[in-house]
Amino acid sequence: MIVWDSRQCSGSVYPVIVGTDIYGFIETRHPRADEDWYEGDAWALSIPLYPLYDDRDYESFGCLFGVRNWLGWTPTAAGRGLPADVSEPVRTDHANSARIDAAVHGCTWVSWAELRDLDMTVRPAARGVLQIQSGQDSSIRRYRIDDQWPDELVKLYRMPPVGTSPVGAPASRWEASGATLEYGPLTRLDVLGPGTGWEHVFGVMQALARRFGPDGVRLVVWFD
Structure with a gap:
């Protein structure tokens, strides 16, 4: 199965041949680090x-880091680099990764205090995502949807049953021309909430914050 994604406006797709992976570590700050002794x-x-x-x-x-931001989120923590006081193991791991892989980029960090206080109702610039799965070869194409349905998709699959405009269109799934189409508007909750995998990261950070405080727990990440 080939997975497709969209970086551009309505109707533009590209094959994900070389993907982008995330690496990182959760760090904690010692509660007595500011004391003279x-x-x-x-x-x-x-x-x-x-x-x-x-x-x-x-x-x-x-949404979080501004990397592969094809939906136009206002990122929570983009381009901050390594923290100046990053722990030595994390600094070394990042340096080793960057030395052996020129594709390493996007290093940044975010505190649990920031993640805890995120407004999960926030939406990206895009109206939503339309996913089309072909019944013939099981390929998947994904389109960024803005203020109108892409003309080429309307020509191929007719006007979506959710309405003539994506503005205000609800999440829906339907069949057309031998393909399965699924449309949905997105919020932060959709991409960071239960079932996304991020709930495990957030759960650990929340638990650590009970010992180290919300500003004493952070996630440091980079990509390749």
């Missing part, structure tokens, strides 16, 4: 992102 490192590696999260979901990458 404390001599250890302020931040310590707590747990790797994998196996808490091992997916390749560009909607969430764009």
